[in-house]
Amino acid sequence: MEKKAYRAHVLALPYPSQGHVNPMLQFSKRLTSKGIKATYATTVFLSHTMKPESLGSVEFDTISDGCDQGGFSEAESIHDYLKRLEAAGSKTLAELIIKYKNSPHPFDCVMYDSFLPWALDVAKQFGLVGAAFFTQACAVNYIYYYAHHGLLSLPVSSEPVSIPGLPLLQLRDMPSFIYVAGSYPFYFQMVLSQFSNSYKADFVLVNTFYNLEHEAVDSMSKVSPLLTIGPTIPSMYLDKRVENDEDYDLNLFKLDSSSSTEWLSTKPPGSVVYVSFGSMANLSVKQMEELAWGIKQSNFYFLWVVRSSEEAKIPNKFVQEMGDKGVIANWIPQMQVLASKSVGCFFTHCGWNSTIEALCLGVPMVAMPQWTDQTTDAKFVEDVWKVGVRVEVDENGIVNRDEIESCIRQVMEGETGKVMKENAKKWKQLAIEAVSEGGSSDKNINEFVSKLTRT
Numbered sequence: 001m002e003k004k005a006y007r008a009h010v011l012a013l014p015y016p017s018q019g020h021v022n023p024m025l026q027f028s029k030r031l032t033s034k035g036i037k038a039t040y041a042t043t044v045f046l047s048h049t050m051k052p053e054s055l056g057s058v059e060f061d062t063i064s065d066g067c068d069q070g071g072f073s074e075a076e077s078i079h080d081y082l083k084r085l086e087a088a089g090s091k092t093l094a095e096l097i098i099k100y101k102n103s104p105h106p107f108d109c110v111m112y113d114s115f116l117p118w119a120l121d122v123a124k125q126f127g128l129v130g131a132a133f134f135t136q137a138c139a140v141n142y143i144y145y146y147a148h149h150g151l152l153s154l155p156v157s158s159e160p161v162s163i164p165g166l167p168l169l170q171l172r173d174m175p176s177f178i179y180v181a182g183s184y185p186f187y188f189q190m191v192l193s194q195f196s197n198s199y200k201a202d203f204v205l206v207n208t209f210y211n212l213e214h215e216a217v218d219s220m221s222k223v224s225p226l227l228t229i230g231p232t233i234p235s236m237y238l239d240k241r242v243e244n245d246e247d248y249d250l251n252l253f254k255l256d257s258s259s260s261t262e263w264l265s266t267k268p269p270g271s272v273v274y275v276s277f278g279s280m281a282n283l284s285v286k287q288m289e290e291l292a293w294g295i296k297q298s299n300f301y302f303l304w305v306v307r308s309s310e311e312a313k314i315p316n317k318f319v320q321e322m323g324d325k326g327v328i329a330n331w332i333p334q335m336q337v338l339a340s341k342s343v344g345c346f347f348t349h350c351g352w353n354s355t356i357e358a359l360c361l362g363v364p365m366v367a368m369p370q371w372t373d374q375t376t377d378a379k380f381v382e383d384v385w386k387v388g389v390r391v392e393v394d395e396n397g398i399v400n401r402d403e404i405e406s407c408i409r410q411v412m413e414g415e416t417g418k419v420m421k422e423n424a425k426k427w428k429q430l431a432i433e434a435v436s437e438g439g440s441s442d443k444n445i446n447e448f449v450s451k452l453t454r455t
């Protein structure tokens with residue numbers, strides 16, 4: 001068999017959840033366009049769920065999280081899952097590296113999601129280059145860096161919080177693991193442990209772009225040299241096609257795309273509110289009810305993604321009355337939807353992927369963060385990038401229907417909406433520049449690739 005000349009072979013190791021698999025896959029594709037061979041390894045369980053028959057230019061393999069049959073649901077708790085993932089993951093990662101060792105293309109580098117710091121230890125045992133891949137916003141990572149190094153006294157109780165390079169943050173702007181003290185202690189430990197050994201990594205790659213977060217990037221770079229390499233969005237959505245950048249992604253949920261995208265295409269430009277809370281958020285029954293009636297009161301067309309596990313919370317009366325004003329779907333191709341001219345506003349939980357996807361496609365937002373990093377992303381959406389409005393929670397901890405209607409109106413109509421739309425277009429342009437030849441992210445990717453290249 002002919003041995004193809006690659007510049008280097010990178011093993012990409014994503015954290016096994018929906019919001020983490022695609023950024024790393026898209027980035028792996030980008031690397032293959034630069035002459036790198038990329039092998040992408042998910043857990044066995046995810047490989048059954050997502051069925052990645054073809055990843056185009058990217059090769060596919062697996063490691064184990066110790067839960068091959070049921071994934072996360074097989075574990076007793078978050079703690080149990082993370083323990084199993086580390087134990088089985090380290091062992092099977094080492095086996096995978098050994099399997100390739102005598103092949104024509106052994107691995108040169110392990111590029112691991114920063115939620116998996118143990119992968120760096122395994123890479124180093126084998127003398128491989130280690131590249132940490134930070135999936136979330138630089139500002140969020142820098143807050144965790146601060147907390148990990150004892151620079152924030154925890155639990156954070158007084159506000160505003162001042163961190164160099166970040167706007168002053170109120171408690172509600174901090175990642176929820178910090179401001180809701182004691183919530184999800186094992187996830188909190190996991191996000192802090194991203195920095196337990198990152199100083200040993202040869203590269204720290206962050207899925208953002210310089211102009212978007214330049215102050216946070218400059219501050220964090222002083223303590224942890226990093227390369228911004230984002231947005232990791234298929235290039236055809238950014239109007240500049242990169243070689244090998246086919247439009248495919250991985251879905252843990254079954255797509256029910258055609259009817260919703262067809263419906264969307266029949267609607268006038270800017271007339272539809274797209275509503276989605278991503279892959280993990282669970283709204284209370286009361287909150288779903290308020291959301292439904294708030295959408296109805298706003299009287300715009302809507303496309304609402306409600307995962308099947310959440311569907312029972314939609315009020316029956318709402319479904320009976322919605323007629324052809326809207327469509328409810330369990331999971332849709334979000335990039336295609338955000339790219340549609342019909343979408344005028346994204347009502348979002350502000351997961352980092354959703355946020356950066358909306359920014360890069362010039363779609364203004366209503367931000368309704370739920371937990372983890374979403375609160376900080378929402379702060380930036382409203383106050384730094386000025387591409388959206390953040391909902392206010394009432395005294396009962398609920399975002400009520402009138403607030404929902406009012407926020408949708410602010411984005412969809414009037415002067416404020418126009419300004420947000422203009423700002424969103426500006427970020428789209430800057431995102432395109434960042435990944436185009438000679439742009440900040442493109443240069444950083446080239447630096448990563450050239451340093452990896454075997455001499």
Ligand code: UDX
Nearest residue numbers: 018019136278279280305331332334351352353354373
């Ligand atoms: C959480 C965190 O908030 C996020 O920052 C993190 O890094 C991953 O976990 P999540 O709920 O997964 O977020 O949301 P988000 O980061 O927005 O990712 C969801 C992804 O699913 C996006 O890429 C979005 O395009 C995709 N999606 C969502 C679909 O493809 N179809 C849908 O119907 C809904």
